[in-house]
Each structure stands twice: as structure tokens, then as C-alpha cells.
């Protein structure tokens with residue numbers, strides 16, 4: 001049974017729809033990433049769950065309870081805000097203790113819960129500092145454990161790492177994943193960073209223009225994107241136009257390949273790992289022109305252009321002979337069924 | 346961090362720049378005060394003040410006018426408290442109304458500052474006087490048969506007039522402090538279980554503590570030093586300290602006593618203000 005259910009959740013500001021009618025369900029224990037470009041409605045979606053934005057039409061259920069009409073303070077959710085929202089007139093400890101204090105926990109219970117949270121966020125050393133003295137990463141951890149101390153049924157995080165630099169972000173990603181593993185619980189976090197979504201979540205909801213385009217595991221999102229937007233927003237992809245007949249396509253090199261998807265004009269999704277130079281003496285699926293070749297550390301990345309002007313990328317293991325830029329080469333596509341999406345408009 | 350920045354900018358060479366301003370301030374501000382301080386220990390010979398070193402004036406300042414001093418402090422506290430409470434309400438509306446409405450309200454508050462002090466006092470007379478708006482309204486309605494004279498010339502009238510005049514001074518610091526309270530803090534507090542009523546007590550008041558104390562002190566100082574309002578609106582019935590100081594430099598011609606009363610008022614106001622500020626600081630934390 002799903003813990004969080006959004007049933008036709010929708011928000012319009014005047015004439016413009018920030019979030020189109022959206023269904024989404026999140027299971028207990030899920031770490032769900034809501035991923036999409038800036039302005040696609042992620043924050044609005046999250047704030048409707050938290051109770052900060054009144055939806056235009058819908059139901060929101062958390063743990064079987066309809067919370068649609070409840071104000072934030074009465075919802076079984078807690079939020080880590082974009083920009084943290086710490087109380088600047090309080091110390092780290094006071095910030096963390098705030099929720100339990102308002103809820104009227106006994107003092108001894110508050111003290112021990114705060115100590116647990118200080119340990120969880122590695123904040124023991126800063127416990128009695130004013131939060132205004134902390135660095136961005138430390139503030140982020142205070143905001144996180146301040147929300148976690150109330151053991152929310154669903155923890156909502158709005159671009160939690162958005163304001164931090166790359167190195168700090170990577171280490172906090174690990175920390176956040178560890179915390180999720182340690183305490184269990186259900187996290188819904190919003191990000192525009194696809195690497196972050198893939199790295200942290202066990203499920204990813206890709207949003208585009210106020211709609212959820214696909215909800216799946218990171219592997220499925222990457223391997224079987226639902227539409228051209230998901231295919232190109234998540235990782236690198238080239239979309240090779242083809243015509244599908246009875247579940248098959250004829251590749252330019254002559255081979256008949258099995259594909260997913262309905263018959264008609266479609267596009268094959270090609271990831272850099274799917275494209276390889278054809279071994280000598282074997283037939284190629286496609287002939288391309290090499291435009292660039294860049295050493296990436298563990299592999300070389302080739303930039304390729306088809307006769308129709310489509311740009312492809314291919315990752316080639318170090319040690320395999322490399323074609324030079326300007327050369328015309330044959331490439332092969334995987335033997336497994338190819339994934340197709342509808343043609344981009 | 347701000348320390349290092351200001352150390353970098355405020356090096357020794359810029360100090361001479363404040364000399365002209367300091368000279369004016371010392372000559373015109375501190376100088377006369379020091380002179381008055383000296384005079385407060387002198388005495389009056391027949392229509393002439395004469396150098397002396399007596400505490401007589403201070404003893405008189407407290408023993409002859411002690412009651413007036415106490416009621417002045419009480420009036421100051423009452424006016425400042427009313428202004429502070431009202432200013433919190435007004436500033437809250439300004440801060441949390443729609444941006445446009447908030448701006449217009451703030452503008453209206455500021456505009457009343459241009460109204461002029463005497464204009465406002467006389468406005469109160471036309472409201473509270475025997476043929477003022479209230480009395481003539483009540484007479485016409487037949488609720489009373491003779492004007493209520495206590496409307497004007499009462500402590501309540503003095504307090505009302507002072508509050509009307511001082512409210513904008515209180516709104517400004519509170520509105521400034523509220524502006525620094527970000528929406529996201531309030532949302533975080535709500536998210537962590539704070540209902541609207543507790544929100545004020547637990548988050549907003551502690552955050553605007555300094556602004557509230559500033560508003561209180563500003564109103565308190567201006568109220569205890571005011572001697573025009575009590576005369577014009579309070580008539581002879583309210584005996585306030587400022588009213589008793591002014592004639593010492595005029596009709597009564599007792600500058601030494603006037604000076605001593607002035608310093609007594611300053612010390613009493615500083616002390617009372619400090620106690621009130623400390624109390625507010627504890628209550629609002």
C-alpha cells in the first residue's frame with residue numbers, strides 16, 4: 001500500500017498551469033527524486049504535499065489519511081527548505097529542539113533526541129553555536145536533522161544541495177543516502193540535477209512542463225525512457241529516426257533489428273555506451289564521420305556525425321585503436337532489442 | 346568578518362575627517378549641556394544667578410516635584426507601551442499584507458510624520474474639545490445634554506494625543522525588524538508544528554525583539570520630554586515634570602533649579618528606560 005498518494009494533483013496560477021493534473025504514489029521506504037528542468041513545477045508539487053501551496057484540484061493522502069485540507073503544522077510531513085529556513089536567533093541545538101518543544105515532548109526526551117540528531121548530522125561540535133556562524137554544508141545538515149527529529153512519515157527536500165559547491169554536494173549526497181539507509185523513512189526530494197537524482201534515489205519521477213513524464217527506477221529511466229524528453233534530459237542520447245514495421249527496423253547497413261514500441265515512425269535511443277566502431281571485416285550498421293575524439297580518463301569519447309547530420313557519441317575503451325577526426329568509419333549498434341521513443345516534435 | 350573589513354577601511358588617516366562635525370556637536374550639543382550641569386549647582390540671588398556648589402536644587406527637584414516625576418515616568422511607560430503594541434500590529438499588517446498594500450500602508454504611516462506636531466495637537470482639541478467632534482456628535486444624538494469636559498484636559502487625552510503623534514516613530518523600527526524575518530522561517534516554523542498563535546510568540550516576537558525595544562525606548566524618551574502636549578491637551582490638570590521645568594527658565598526665573606530638574610529627568614528616564622528595556626528583553630526572548 002502506497003504511503004503517499006497524489007490523486008489528480010493540480011495547480012494553476014491565474015491562466016498558467018504550474019502543475020498539470022498529476023497522479024503519483026510513493027511507497028514507504030522509497031527515496032524518490034522529482035527531477036526536471038528549472039521552472040517545470042517541482043517546487044510547487046513539493047509545497048503542495050507539505051501544505052504550503054493550496055492545490056487547485058485534488059486529493060493528497062499520507063498514510064491513508066486525507067491531508068488535503070490540513071495546514072502544514074498538522075501534516076505528517078516535514079520539509080527541508082531550499083534556503084534552509086533556519087531560525088537565526090537560535091543556536092544549532094535550539095533549532096533542532098524546536099519541533100519537539102512545540103509538540104510538548106518531555107525535556108529529557110527532547111535532550112536525548114537532539115543529541116541523537118546532532119550525532120546523525122555530525123554536528124556535535126557546533127551544538128551551541130548560533131546557526132549564523134555555520135557554513136552552507138553545516139546549515140544544510142541542521143535543516144535536515146531539524147526536520148528528521150519529528151520522524152515525519154514523509155520527508156520533503158527542495159533542492160537540498162542546490163546551493164553547495166560540487167565537492168560538498170558529492171559528500172552530502174553520500175551522507176543523505178546513508179542517513180536514509182540508517183533511519184529508513186520515506187524521502188521525496190526535488191532536484192534539477194540528473195546525476196544527483198540517479199545517484200541518490202531508488203525511484204525517479206521526471207517532470208517536464210508541469211507534468212510527470214515517467215516514474216521508474218534510475219536504471220529503467222536511463223535504459224527505457226518513456227519519451228524523447230526523458231531520453232535526452234537524462235544522460236546523453238542521440239535519437240535516430242527509423243520506421244518500425246512489425247516490431248522491427250531496417251538499419252542503414254541492412255541489418256534487421258528488433259525494437260520496442262509501436263509500428264510507425266519512431267526514434268531509436270542511442271546512449272554513448274550503445275555505439276561502437278565496427279570490428280574490421282564485419283558489416284557496419286551505420287556509416288559516420290568522426291568529428292572529434294576526447295580522452296576522458298577511463299575511456300575515449302568519440303563525436304560522430306551521420307550523413308543526415310545527426311550527432312552521435314560513442315565511448316570507446318582505452319586500448320582499442322582510435323579513428324582520427326575526419327575519418328569515415330562504420331559503427332555497430334547492440335544486438336539486443338533497441339529502445340525506441342516517439343519522434344521528437 | 347565584518348571586523349576585518351571595517352579595520353581595512355577605517356584606518357587611522359580617516360579620523361581627522363570627523364573633526365568638523367565633532368566640533369559642531371561638541372560646541373552646540375555637549376557644551377550647553379555641560380554649562381547647564383554647572384549651573385545646576387548654583388543658586389539664585391535676587392533676580393541673578395550666582396556661582397555656588399550646592400545640592401539644594403537637586404534636593405528640591407526631587408522633593409518638591411517627586412510626584413510629577415513619578416507620574417511623568419508612568420505616563421511615558423503607558424504611552425510607549427500603547428505605541429509599541431499598536432506598532433507591532435500595524436507593522437505586521439504592513440509586512441504580511443500583499444506587497445502593494447504593505448507599501449501603501451507604510452507610505453501612509455510615513456506621511457503622518459510630515460503632519461507637524463502642533464497641527465496634530467490642535468487636531469485632538471477639535472476632536473475632544475467642548476465643541477469638538479465627539480461632544481457635538483453626542484449632543485446632537487441626544488445622548489448627553491451638556492458637553493463632557495473630561496474628554497479634553499485629562500490624562501487620557503494627553504496619552505491619546507501623544508500616541509497619535511508617536512505611533513509612526515514606533516512603527517518604523519518594528520517594520521524594519523519584521524522585514525528581516527523571512528517567509529521561509531515562518532514556513533519552517535509552521536512545518537515543525539507551530540500554529541498561527543504560537544508562531545507569533547515563538548518565532549516572530551523573538552526575531553523582532555530589538556526593533557520592539559527600540560520602538561519602546563524612542564516613544565518613551567519623546568513622551569517624558571514632551572511639555573507642550575500636557576499644556577495644550579491636558580490643561581492644568583496633569584502635573585508633568587516637563588511642564589514644571591519650562592517656567593523655571595521663564596516666569597519663575599530659577600535656572601539652577603530648572604537645570605537640576607532637567608538632569609533629574611534625564612537620570613530618571615535613563616533608569617526607567619533601562620529597566621523597561623531589560624524587562625522587554627527577557628519577556629520577548
Ligand SMILES: Nc1ncnc2c1ncn2[C@@H]1O[C@H](COP(=O)(O)OP(=O)(O)O)[C@@H](O)[C@H]1O
Nearest residue numbers: 013017018036037038039040041042043044045
Ligand atoms: N506564486 C506564484 N505565482 C505565479 N506563478 C508561480 C508561483 N510560483 C511558481 N509559479 C510558476 O510556476 C511554475 C513552476 O514553478 P516551480 O514549481 O517553482 O518550478 P521549479 O521548482 O521546478 O523550478 C513556474 O513557471 C513559476 O513561474
Ligand SMILES: [Mg+2]
Nearest residue numbers: 042043044159
Ligand atoms: Mg524550485
